[in-house]
Structures are given as structure tokens and as C-alpha cells.
Amino acid sequence: MNETELLWLAIGRVPYFLPRVRVFRREIYSGKTATGGYIKIGRPGQGDAYWMADRDVHANWYGEIEAKSAIGQYRAAQVNWRTFCGDRSIPHITWRVGKKESPDDTVARWIAELKEAVG
Numbered sequence: 001m002n003e004t005e006l007l008w009l010a011i012g013r014v015p016y017f018l019p020r021v022r023v024f025r026r027e028i029y030s031g032k033t034a035t036g037g038y039i040k041i042g043r044p045g046q047g048d049a050y051w052m053a054d055r056d057v058h059a060n061w062y063g064e065i066e067a068k069s070a071i072g073q074y075r076a077a078q079v080n081w082r083t084f085c086g087d088r089s090i091p092h093i094t095w096r097v098g099k100k101e102s103p104d105d106t107v108a109r110w111i112a113e114l115k116e117a118v119g
Contacts, residue, residue, distance in 0.1 A: 001097075001103045002069065002097075003048075003067040003068055004067065005103075006110075007048055009103065009107050010023065010107045011024070013107055013111060017115070020054040021052070022051065026047060027041060045075065045078045047066045047092065048065060048067045049065040050062065050064050051065065060091045063085075063092065064085050064090060064093070065092075065095055066094045067094075067095045067096075068095070069096075070098065070099040093117045095110045
């Protein structure tokens with residue numbers, strides 16, 4: 001499984017392990033519409049997903065998630081976005097695919113990393 005497929009798997013499993021946390025996929029897109037107009041959604045470099053949690057339960061109720069393959073590197077726009085988040089005290093985590101992990105083990109590790117990040 002690639003990082004996008006694992007991300008979707010994790011999004012589906014998070015509520016079972018962290019019932020007061022939700023992860024949402026963020027789409028980045030720019031291009032022409034069917035009517036010939038132009039549309040831009042999101043900003044280059046934004047995380048692949050973000051989490052929201054109950055404020056009264058978790059210290060970090062909002063944060064960004066970047067999903068990367070085992071060898072994936074950050075692009076310049078992603079480094080800039082991570083810096084933007086850090087400058088504003090917004091948690092930003094990287095979910096990296098494990099080289100020799102099963103998909104279930106990778107997702108379990110990611111959920112543990114998220115649990116630590118939300119506090």
C-alpha cells in the first residue's frame with residue numbers, strides 16, 4: 001500500500017482508537033473547471049490531512065499531518081508550510097510508511113503518534 005492508501009485506512013480507524021479525535025483529508029487542486037473557469041483549492045505544501053479533537057479533552061485540538069512514503073522527501077513548499085505551522089504553535093506531524101511494516105502495523109503506529117501529538 002502507498003502512503004495515500006494508508007492515510008485513508010488510518011482516517012477510518014482513528015475514531016475507534018481515539019473517539020474524540022477526527023482526521024480529515026485535505027485536497028490540494030488547481031486547474032480549469034468544466035465551464036472553462038479556474039479553481040484553486042488549498043495551498044501548496046499544506047499537510048495531506050489535519051486533525052481536530054475536543055478542546056476540553058486534548059491539549060492540541062488541531063494539527064497538521066503529512067503522509068510520506070518510507071523514502072519520501074519534503075518538497076520546498078511542504079517545508080515552508082511546516083515552518084508556518086511551527087511559527088504559530090500548530091502541531092505538525094509526519095506519518096511515514098515503515099519499510100518493513102505491515103499496513104496494519106504502520107496504521108497502528110501512526111495512531112499512536114497521533115495520540116501523543118494531541119496530548
